[in-house]
Amino acid sequence: MSDETAVLPGRADPLIASYRGLICDLDGVVYRGATAVPHAVETVTRLTADRVPVVFATNNASRPPEHVGDHLRALGLAPGGWSVITSSQAAAAHLAQRLTRGARVYAVGGPGVAQALTEAGLTPVRVAELDDAPVEAVVQGLGADVTWTELAAVGRIVDGGACWVATNLDRTLPTPYGRAPGNGALVALVQTATNAEPHVVGKPQAALFDLARSRLGSEPDATLVCGDLLHTDIAGANAAGLDSLFVLSGSSRLRDLAMAERPLRPTYVAADLGGLLEPGLPVLASPAADLLELGPDGVPRLPPTAGPGAENNAVLQAVVATAWAARDAGRTVSGDVGPWKDIERRLGLARPS
Template identity: 45%
Template sequence: MSDALFAGYDAVLFDLDGTVYHGTQVIPGAPEAVDAVREHGTAVRFVTNNASKAPGDVVAHLRELGLPAESAEVHTSAQAAAGVLGERLPAGARVLVVGTESLVAEVVAAGLTTVRENGPEVAAVVQGHSPDNAWADLAEACLAIRAGALWVACNVDATLPSERGLLPGNGSMVAALRTATDVEPVVAGKPQPLLFETAARSAGASHPLVVGDRLDTDIAGAVAAGVDSLVVLTGVATPVGLLTAIAAERPTHLAADLTALTRRADDLKIGPRPGWDVTAVDELAAAGSGDALDLLRALCHAAWETGVTTVRADGDAAAAALAELGLA
């Protein structure tokens, strides 16, 4: 395992939804991949934008899915949001919470007072995902924000991966309040680098690898933190999205799923790949043969270097690979 991707790093920071599991269903190969990282002696941390569960609840869910974990290994956007509030508000300040009781507990732990309705002494609003968030909750938050309260969003993920598919995430509810108030929230979770920096620091790591399925949160957060990343195609990221990714959302490595962590880093790095030839003029012309994901790595490299994102196949093998990637 000395040449495995994870062996080149002193910690692996895993996203959860869409990377390790979909709701109540573990993604095949995820437990074995995490076990391999642990067995090598590399630190493991779970970094999630989902603010609806306390670290202990996340641990319980992971264990149910066959992934041993400890609360100290879990870092949530609710913790990050509470940290932001604690830094900006005086002790005991009133915070209107839109979210779960787990988010309430994090805010209380930061030395602040929580309420569910607006009032003259509300100093801030904190908003995190909860399946029970309703119009009435947004209405109270709207009034407080319009009155000048600090607004902190745990995250702005537009969607939430589940076993049934993509569902509305906290970002969709944040968008409703943004429209109603013309105010931009302070974002505590990914893509801000705070969660990754805190997780790495807790592991004593100086060279971590971020692993996730979203370009706009996981990968953008890694870029913002100045660390390497691996994007997996088990959640939100798609081949089309990767080709057109902006510089702030481009991963270092690309793989189908977490099982690739045990492969050689050079096999996963985005760049030219053996067997495939990609040239760029008006289109990206793909020729050769081999693994479809290798072709995607080569295409991403060419697209990011040239700005050309339309693709055509030169030959049957290239056409089959592009079809497999959904790029035909």
């Protein structure tokens, strides 16, 4: 963005005003299945109207970006100012820099894998097309129809010396029916038959973040990552040297955040994407005067007036800052789920069951 179109930070300006581009996760942040997360569509619409570019970055390698875009538009997100990148595209970009144009690559996973390879100038080869002509690399991503035959071929080809790229190592993925095995589970299955290790490009590795940032055109210190998973979104942002906003609209809960070790701690916290439009202070920069008392049960004591409302995010930040300060000082912070759920309920953060 140019200086003329950037949102300039001010004393009471929204958190996003300090940044020139946003890398945003999808599931649990923008939508949960077919349903939009509260405030997500409105917030992204506001950002793009203010010329803050948004790249949605997903570890899901199975769907082509345009299919993800169709999903977002169906939720009410207007076109323009945003785009989608997938871990399949990161894998294809990685190989395109190392192989000659047109090189044959064995593609395992949904249609997004083969499409990304084609768009990168490589030749995707499916299991039925494997013949005596060698393939130079393998890209393994998730797909609902991946078979034993396909996975067995990965091990055979990799043992023959081909480069092995995994789109991501997520062991599970959410479905409307609960958690299901993710690409990491299938990669682990292949690893039982080979001594090779794949090169991983998805979160929490830097490749997907680097690709997203190249599309945004923003420097690291002007790029913000937003996600709901500590071990992928936040760990990856920290590894890539990017600030991050953790939102409680997904599967990770307040207890997970409070107990997070330093490599998994975000810069900011909020209930949902709407926190981007509110004033934000880095959690670790919270003044000591803003910390809460740690109760005998090992959880921060909320002020009597705490509850859902305009000050929700400020109290949430104080809770997290108190827990981190206590842990770093060697004090015992409760890992019991119950007290943290009580805090969520008081602050109006509890997810409907």
